[in-house]
Amino acid sequence: MSDREVDEHTGVETTGHEWDGIRELDNPLPRWWLWIMYASIAVAIVYWILMPAWPGIHGYTKGLLHQSDRAAVVGELKDLKTLRGVQGARLTKASLEEIERDPELQAYALTAGQAVFGDNCATCHGVGGAGSKGYPNLRDDVWLWGGSLEDIQHTITVGVRTGEPHARFSQMPAFGRDQMLSEGQINDLTEYVVALSRRAADKAAVARAAPLFAEQCATCHGVAGTGDQTKGAPNLTDGEWLYGADRTSIHGQIFNGRGGVMPTWGARFDPETIKALAVYIHANAGGQ
Amino acid sequence: MVIDRTAHDGAKREAHPVSAAARVRAISSTKGGLYQARVPIYPKLVHGVWRRVKWALLIATLAIYYVTPWIRWERPGALPDQAVLVDFAHGRFYFFFIQLWPQEVYFITGLLVMGALALFLVTALFGRLWCGYACPQTVWTDLFIYVERAFEGDRNARMRLDAAPLSFDKVWRKTGKHLAWLAIAFGTGGAWIFYFHDAPTMIRSFWSGEGPATAYVFCFLLTATTYYFAGFMREQVCTYLCPWPRIQGAMLDEHSRQVTYLKDRGETRGPHKKGETWEGRGDCIDCNACVVVCPAGIDIRDGSQLECINCGLCVDACDEIMDKVGRPRGLIAYDTDAAVEARSCGKPALYKPVRPRTIYYASALVAVSVMMAWGLTHRSVVDLHVLRDRNPMSVRLQDGSVRDGYTLKIANRSFRDRTFEASFTGVAGVRLKTPGTPAGPGPVRVTVEANNTRAARIFVIAPPGSTTGADTATAFLVRDGKDQALAKTVFTSGGVQ
Numbered sequence: 001m002s003d004r005e006v007d008e009h010t011g012v013e014t015t016g017h018e019w020d021g022i023r024e025l026d027n028p029l030p031r032w033w034l035w036i037m038y039a040s041i042a043v044a045i046v047y048w049i050l051m052p053a054w055p056g057i058h059g060y061t062k063g064l065l066h067q068s069d070r071a072a073v074v075g076e077l078k079d080l081k082t083l084r085g086v087q088g089a090r091l092t093k094a095s096l097e098e099i100e101r102d103p104e105l106q107a108y109a110l111t112a113g114q115a116v117f118g119d120n121c122a123t124c125h126g127v128g129g130a131g132s133k134g135y136p137n138l139r140d141d142v143w144l145w146g147g148s149l150e151d152i153q154h155t156i157t158v159g160v161r162t163g164e165p166h167a168r169f170s171q172m173p174a175f176g177r178d179q180m181l182s183e184g185q186i187n188d189l190t191e192y193v194v195a196l197s198r199r200a201a202d203k204a205a206v207a208r209a210a211p212l213f214a215e216q217c218a219t220c221h222g223v224a225g226t227g228d229q230t231k232g233a234p235n236l237t238d239g240e241w242l243y244g245a246d247r248t249s250i251h252g253q254i255f256n257g258r259g260g261v262m263p264t265w266g267a268r269f270d271p272e273t274i275k276a277l278a279v280y281i282h283a284n285a286g287g288q
Numbered sequence: 289m290v291i292d293r294t295a296h297d298g299a300k301r302e303a304h305p306v307s308a309a310a311r312v313r314a315i316s317s318t319k320g321g322l323y324q325a326r327v328p329i330y331p332k333l334v335h336g337v338w339r340r341v342k343w344a345l346l347i348a349t350l351a352i353y354y355v356t357p358w359i360r361w362e363r364p365g366a367l368p369d370q371a372v373l374v375d376f377a378h379g380r381f382y383f384f385f386i387q388l389w390p391q392e393v394y395f396i397t398g399l400l401v402m403g404a405l406a407l408f409l410v411t412a413l414f415g416r417l418w419c420g421y422a423c424p425q426t427v428w429t430d431l432f433i434y435v436e437r438a439f440e441g442d443r444n445a446r447m448r449l450d451a452a453p454l455s456f457d458k459v460w461r462k463t464g465k466h467l468a469w470l471a472i473a474f475g476t477g478g479a480w481i482f483y484f485h486d487a488p489t490m491i492r493s494f495w496s497g498e499g500p501a502t503a504y505v506f507c508f509l510l511t512a513t514t515y516y517f518a519g520f521m522r523e524q525v526c527t528y529l530c531p532w533p534r535i536q537g538a539m540l541d542e543h544s545r546q547v548t549y550l551k552d553r554g555e556t557r558g559p560h561k562k563g564e565t566w567e568g569r570g571d572c573i574d575c576n577a578c579v580v581v582c583p584a585g586i587d588i589r590d591g592s593q594l595e596c597i598n599c600g601l602c603v604d605a606c607d608e609i610m611d612k613v614g615r616p617r618g619l620i621a622y623d624t625d626a627a628v629e630a631r632s633c634g635k636p637a638l639y640k641p642v643r644p645r646t647i648y649y650a651s652a653l654v655a656v657s658v659m660m661a662w663g664l665t666h667r668s669v670v671d672l673h674v675l676r677d678r679n680p681m682s683v684r685l686q687d688g689s690v691r692d693g694y695t696l697k698i699a700n701r702s703f704r705d706r707t708f709e710a711s712f713t714g715v716a717g718v719r720l721k722t723p724g725t726p727a728g729p730g731p732v733r734v735t736v737e738a739n740n741t742r743a744a745r746i747f748v749i750a751p752p753g754s755t756t757g758a759d760t761a762t763a764f765l766v767r768d769g770k771d772q773a774l775a776k777t778v779f780t781s782g783g784v785q
Contacts, residue, residue, distance in 0.1 A: 100724040103735060103742065110723075110745070128679030139683045139693075238686045283723035283745055284693065 091272040096149035099279050106279065113280025116273055120265070129284055134243060134260055138281050142240040146229045147285060153278035157271075159264035160232070167264055170232035175216070176255030185212055190251045196225040196236045197245075306576055308585030309527075309595050326524060328450070329585035331433060332443035336604025345421045346430055354475070357482030361385075364703045365738060374484050380739075386664065387739070389701060391671070398660045405656060409649040411539040413641055414622065415546025419532065420599030425525050428476070428518035429583065432469055439465040443580055469519045470511070477510030523584045527595050537594070539649075542626040543640045546598050549578075549589040549620050552632040557589075560613065571615045578602035578620055588620055670708065671699035672766050672773035682782035688752035690781045696744045698766055698773075700736035706768045707735045710746060714762025715779050717754050721747045734766070748779065755781040 004016045007025055015024045047053065051063040081088075087108045091099065099105045118127065124135045131137035136144060145155045145168055160168040175181040181189070192209035195201035214223065220233035227235035234242065242260075243253045265274060308327040316324045361371035361384055368375060373382040381388040381396070388395055410417050419426060439461045440446045452458055481503045482490055493499045494507075517525055526533055540546070549572075557572035572589070579587045581602055584595040588602045606620040627637035677693035684690055700706045711731040712720055721727035722734070723745055734744045746764075760779040765772060 097724075106723060107743070126679070128677065130680035130683070137680075137683075139680055140691075141685045235686075240686065279723075 088272050091275055096153060096275060096278060096282075099275060100149065100283065106283070109276040109279040110283060112273070112276040113278075116269070116277050117280055121277075124262075129281065134258070136242060136260075137240070139285055140240065141285065142235065142238055143229060144232050144234055144242075147282070149278055149282050151229070152281050153274060155262070156269075156274050156277055156281075157264070157266035159266075160262040161259055162261060162264045164264045164267075168232055168262075170220070170259065172220075172253070172257035172259055173216075174255065174257035177257070181212075181216070181254075185209070186251060186254050189213060189217070189254055190247055193225070193236055193250050193254075194247060197239055198237070307579050307582065307587035307590070309593065310587060310590065312585075327585065329523060329583065330443040330446045330580075331583045331601070332580040332605075333437060334581040334601050334605045334608070336601075336607055338600030338604050342421060342430065342599065342601070346427050349422060349424075349427050350431070354479050357479065357487040363387075367703065367739060368486055370486055372483065373486070376484060387701070389671075389699065392667070395660065395663065398656060398663070402653065402656050402660065405649055405653040407536075408539050409646060409653055411536045412541070412544055412645050412649055414598075415540060415544050416533070416536050416596070416598040419526065419536070419597040423532075423597075425517060425530070426583075426597060426599070428472075428514060429522050431472065432518040432522075433583070435468045435472070436465055439468070466519075469515055473511045473514035473518070474507070476514040477507040477512075480510045481507055523595065523597075526584065526597055533594055533597075539645070540592075541643075541645065542629070543624050543643055545622045545624050545639075546592065547588060547596060547600055547603060547620065548592070548623040548625065548628060550618070550623060550628055550631070551589070552628055554589065554619055566615070571610070571619050573609065573613060575609055577605040577609050581605040592625065667701075668771065668773060669700065669702040670706070670766060670768065670771045670773045671701065672764065672775040673697040673699075674764050674775040674777045676777055676780075680782070681780045684782070685749070689749050690752075690755060691747050691749045692779055694746050694748065694764070694777065696734070696746055696764060696766070696775075697741055698734055698736050698744060699741045700738060702738060702771075704738050705735060706738075706771075707733055708766040708768045710734055710744065710764055710766045712746075712748050712762060712764055714760055715748070715750050715754055717751045719749045721749060750779065750781070755779060757781055 004013055004026075006012070007014050007023065010025060012025045012027055015026045017024050048061070049063065050065045051067055052060055053063060054061040087105070090105060091109065094102070094105060099109050117125075117129065121129070125131050125138050126135070129138040131139075136142075141147065143151065145151055145160070155168055158164065158166045158168055161170075173180060175189075176183070176186050188205045188209035189212060191201045191205035192213050195206045213225070217225070220231050221227050221236055222233070225236040227233045239245070241249065243249050243258060265277075269277070308329045311327050312324055315327075356372050357370065359371035360369050361382075362369055363382075368382060370382065371384050373380075375382065379390045386395075407418055436446065440449050449458055449461065478494075481494070481499075485500075485503065490499065490503065494503060521529070551570075553570060554572035555570040557570050557574045560566075560569075560573040576587075578589065579602075581604070582588070583599065583601065584597055586593050586595045588596065600622065603618075603620045603622070607617040610617050610619055624637075624639065627639065630637045673696075675695040675697070677695075682690050682692050696710060698708055698710075700708075709731040710720075710733075712718055717729075719727040719729055720732045722732045725732070727747070727749055732744070732746055734742060736742045748762075758781075760781075761776065762779045763774055763776045765774050767773075
């Protein structure tokens with residue numbers, strides 16, 4: 001115990017501690033500060049009683065108010081569903097064409113569709129839906145699997161090449177990689193495909209490739225190369241190229257036979273969301 | 289002319305100031321420092337013509353404030369039937385037959401400009417009439433002083449009561465006064481929120497505790513500020529807080545008619561006993577009646593002052609005294625400094641209401657009013673904004689044509705549903721398409737509900753060769769009968785020809 005003495009200047013007792021000649025006064029705590037501390041303790045006790053507070057071995061004290069953030073979230077989600085209910089119910093009943101024609105439903109579908117598109121589709125197809133190399137452009141009038149409202153709805157629902165039994169599926173053979181065709185044949189076919197899209201091509205090579213195209217390609221792409229949307233075979237005459245328009249790209253596609261994958265969205269979205277998405281995509285493609 | 293408030297002040301008056309304002313100035317000039325405690329002011333009740341005008345305006349302005357939200361004005365459909373309503377939830381402002389959208393807020397700006405110019409003009413002609421008669425601070429302070437007088441009596445009784453020790457009488461008078469003040473303040477805050485919601489619905493939901501939080505917050509805020517500003521701050525708001533007195537000083541000149549002590553007639557002042565001659569002295573008997581009635585706590589005989597709100601109560605007080613002593617009224621009157629100066633020099637007073645300043649203000653006021661009237665009468669009920677798709681900028685179709693997408697935001701400000709025909713100009717041979725209908729060369733029909741906007745997606749398909757690679761200046765026109773709106777935009781071919 002150190003010596004407690006009274007400071008001569010202030011008349012206040014010191015704690016008796018001294019550092020380099022500096023002594024500490026022993027003033028009482030400010031009254032307001034003490035009261036706040038006592039009030040805080042009181043609030044804490046009330047809080048323990050009202051709110052979930054103490055952990056136990058099996059769970060925790062629930063508190064008189066039974067407040068639960070998890071339950072609050074569940075409740076809010078339920079409210080949101082009810083809120084969407086009116087328009088959502090109308091979406092369920094209305095056909096895709098009706099949705100697109102009714103100004104109010106169309107506005108609702110476009111807004112909802114835009115949100116869903118931005119969150120899920122824009123990663124590959126782009127924010128505006130214009131696609132990029134390997135990812136189809138959804139804004140033009142070229143469609144691999146059909147551009148009608150129903151076609152779009154179905155493609156979104158089942159997906160493409162996901163391995164699901166009902167998914168859209170097409171397979172371009174890897175003619176080069178799997179050594180089905182020789183390098184010379186692939187070069188000739190490349191010239192043939194260039195010619196199909198009304199561009200200047202090596203006439204001799206085109207003539208050589210004609211029987212080859214009829215034999216290998218026409219089954220899916222059609223005799224005239226105009227494709228087949230039921231099989232997901234691209235139209236080779238429209239000037240729209242998923243994997244590039246130049247000879248190297250076309251050659252690469254014949255050699256490797258690439259094909260993209262789109263998820264089976266039906267497994268993730270409810271039918272109303274897919275309807276809204278189909279209307280949004282169809283509307284922005286100018287409609288087909 | 290320089291207005292010097294100390295021009296005729298003798299050293300004696302500096303030493304023993306009679307008015308509260310002069311005492312404040314004396315203390316702060318000797319003591320210095322940034323803070324000066326308020327010197328309390330106990331305005332005495334006065335009777336007279338200006339007091340009656342003030343009562344009338346008090347009743348009129350308060351009535352306008354409290355009654356306006358309850359005026360009904362029938363509008364079609366589900367639109368609110370409240371004559372004056374600021375509908376924040378739906379972004380509409382209703383004023384009787386006028387209905388404004390947020391993008392037309394310039395009408396409010398115009399109204400404020402008109403108000404400012406009118407204030408300039410009135411101030412240049414008649415001084416701070418706004419401050420003295422119509423400003424809410426003045427009106428509510430006047431009302432609060434009226435209540436104060438009802439509970440505590442007139443000036444002398446109030447001064448005695450404040451100086452008296454605590455007693456039952458003092459406590460109940462003070463409590464009663466503050467309760468009455470709070471009631472008035474609550475009424476003020478309560479009436480405010482009716483301007484933003486349907487009043488009859490609001491009053492019910494307010495008392496049942498179902499009103500929006502903002503209603504309670506603003507009710508509380510305005511209750512608190514009314515209580516504090518009119519009960520406690522009073523003339524300090526005008527002297528220290530309000531920028532208007534300082535700005536209005538710039539509009540005043542020696543030809544502005546404002547409350548003036550006619551020193552040419554009043555001086556030399558001094559006490560006067562009945563039967564004494566009035567020869568060789570002024571009419572002012574130095575009774576301080578003008579000082580004790582002043583709500584701003586000034587002595588008007590010190591000349592034109594910053595604190596003066598031009599309310600004319602000292603005019604009434606002085607007239608009463610002049611009647612008693614048998615001298616003509618108007619020793620303190622609405623007069624000009626120039627006139628006083630002229631008479632002091634023995635010249636006839638000359639009034640100049642028409643002078644460059646008033647001509648400027650008046651013509652600016654007329655110009656803005658005409659613009660506002662023209663704007664309101666020629667206001668279009670249809671408004672069009674065009675947003676061009678930027679991702680992708682343009683789309684090339686199989687046949688080589690180019691398609692650009694646009695979102696047309698069409699506002700229908702009329703009270704009935706409208707079907708507009710949207711057409712596109714600037715590129716020849718285009719077809720227009722909107723979701724749900726096939727593309728065609730004709731205009732696209734868009735129905736917009738009454739008092740609403742609709743965003744319509746419209747695609748413009750330009751045939752091959754109709755555009756160059758560069759951007760083409762184009763425009764959309766929407767039309768219904770004679771109501772139409774045009775919006776310029778650009779057609780982009782994205783380098784595709």
